Amino acid sequence: MRNRPAAQWTIGGVAALCVLYALTKWVEQLMWVLTGCAGGFGNPGTTGELxxxxCVLSGRGPLLELPWREDLWITVLLGVGLACLGGAAWVRRRSTLVASLAIPVLLYAGFSMASRGHQRADGHLVRYLANPVDGVGWDAVPNGWELNLTGGHLFVPDIGMAPLGVTMLGGLAVLVLVALRWYAPRPAAGAN
Structure with a gap:
């Protein structure tokens, strides 16, 4: 272990755990979409194709097109952010620089999550419909959304907004960590 103050290890640990939690949830989301697409996410009479x-869901015709690359992109960003934090823990000379690289990566991941969450929560799930129709409703259900179509209900998996808040908390912890490292007293030039 590197010789660093306990406060830095604590804050770095909080940051890493936050990012690890968010990464785990986004891997779960990506796996839901990639593995559940072919079976239509368990919706009766619905199949899917990647x-x-x-992920294009079809019933009697095309119903919904979910952008799985968006989930992959957020997952990759969180993985890069976690790698930066891990690298900062083990690099001796440039640990502050390596940790500071995580800040824009986590910010971008957070903005991507917020944009996606806003679109889905604000009813823009309808924009994923292959043939937009009037009178489509949607409700939040455990682990996703349920679209109320004229032909029935359609479940769409989604992890929700909790990972966004946790990612922002992790990013804030990284910012505090970098500030602590940047403004930490440095040993004198000739001191041992």
Missing amino acids: TGGY
Whole structure:
């Protein structure tokens, strides 16, 4: 272990745990979409197919196109952020620089999550419909959303907004960690 103050290890540990939690939830989301697409996420009479960037759900015709690449992108960003934090824990000379690299990565991941969450919570799930229709409703249900279509209900998996808050908390912890390292007293030039 590196010789660092306990406060830095504590704050760094909180940051790493926050990012690890968010990464775990986004891996779960990505696996839900990639593995559940073919079976239509368990919706009766619905099948799915993975294309280059979408999970296309079909019933009697195309119903919904979920962008799975968006989930992959957020997962990759969180993985890079966690790698930066891990690297900062073990690099001796440039640990502050390595930790500070996590800040824009986590900010971008947070903005991506917020944009996606806002679109889904604000009813923009309808924009994923292959044939937009009037009178479509949606409700938040455990582990996702339920679209109320004229032909019935359609479940769409979603992890919700908790990982966004946890990621922002982790990013704030990284910011505090970098500030502690940046403004930490330095040993004198000739001191041992």
